[in-house]
Amino acid sequence: GENVEQHPSTLSVQEGDSAVIKCTYSDSASNYFPWYKQELGKGPQLIIDIRSNVGEKKDQRIAVTLNKTAKHFSLHITETQPEDSAVYFCAASLGSNQFYFGTGTSLTVIP
């Protein structure tokens, strides 16, 4: 199956700064890459996703980039706010109904 690695495991940034989280995947056949935000005691919430035929996607302060050749994808959050503090998970899918998740990044935005 697919193997997804995620870095860093923890990240602290000052409010207003940018945050970048990186993931790599092992199976070149993976074609869908969602990012989820999980707050304490809640289920993961989809924040942005990208398909393998696109190199970059942006939604307001959040962007995702995909490098298929290198098999890595990244989440970029600009102008971070305290409410961005949460655990973020990347995932990869081979087009089946199963997602393979990374181990998560705990983001803390310091006011």
Place this chain on the structure above:
Amino acid sequence: DTGVSQNPRHKITKRGQNVTFRCDPISEHNRLYWYRQTLGQGPEFLTYFQNEAQLEKSRLLSDRFSAERPKGSFSTLEIQRTEQGDSAMYLCASSLRPYGYTFGSGTRLTVV
């Protein structure tokens, strides 16, 4: 619609007991998924239903685990003879397509 609903939110059980969790997906979603999440880890796939048919099962789903979706609406996940290693958050998700899952808030199981 209020999203994916899971009950109970928390369950504490003694080792060896059976437990059952319920998931009510978003009403128009025909796809339903169960995942398990242990502390500090990402969710791991357990099983997938399309309508009432269980189409995929993970190797994680041992013979002590069974999932059903009898009428293609709500789903139940049962764990028989619980073990301490079963302690985790059990997440349910639903979708219309194989993308863009909506997760519920999960059921946290503690086996003592």
